[in-house]
Amino acid sequence: MAALDLSAPSTLPHVAWTATPGTAGLVRLITLPTSGQYRVYVHNRDNATKGLFLSTDQTLTDGGSAPANSYLSIQNHIWEFTVGENRTTGRPTIANLALFSISHTAVNIEILINEIR
Numbered sequence: 001m002a003a004l005d006l007s008a009p010s011t012l013p014h015v016a017w018t019a020t021p022g023t024a025g026l027v028r029l030i031t032l033p034t035s036g037q038y039r040v041y042v043h044n045r046d047n048a049t050k051g052l053f054l055s056t057d058q059t060l061t062d063g064g065s066a067p068a069n070s071y072l073s074i075q076n077h078i079w080e081f082t083v084g085e086n087r088t089t090g091r092p093t094i095a096n097l098a099l100f101s102i103s104h105t106a107v108n109i110e111i112l113i114n115e116i117r
Contacts, residue, residue: 029062
């Protein structure tokens with residue numbers, strides 16, 4: 001399964017669906033827009049029965065191993081953050097988002113991207 005490329009959404013807001021790989025502990029990579037300012041919402045559609053984790057580690061690859069540490073749990077089934085040019089903090093842009101489950105397979109994920117105005 002190739003990374004889900006959301007780097008150039010055709011319309012805004014943009015909604016996409018995907019799932020984590022069929023093997024627990026593997027990464028599903030999402031490519032995000034890097035120019036402009038966007039708000040991204042990640043929704044764990046299987047929150048009642050399956051755990052979903054997120055990492056912004058830019059060295060992870062699609063289908064590769066999940067990180068051993070440095071990740072967040074999406075416990076409230078929706079996680080929101082801002083991506084794109086960051087002129088105020090000087091931090092690097094988040095170009096890729098890694099989603100995975102440590103103990104479950106094929107966790108259904110919904111992603112919404114909207115421009116910040």
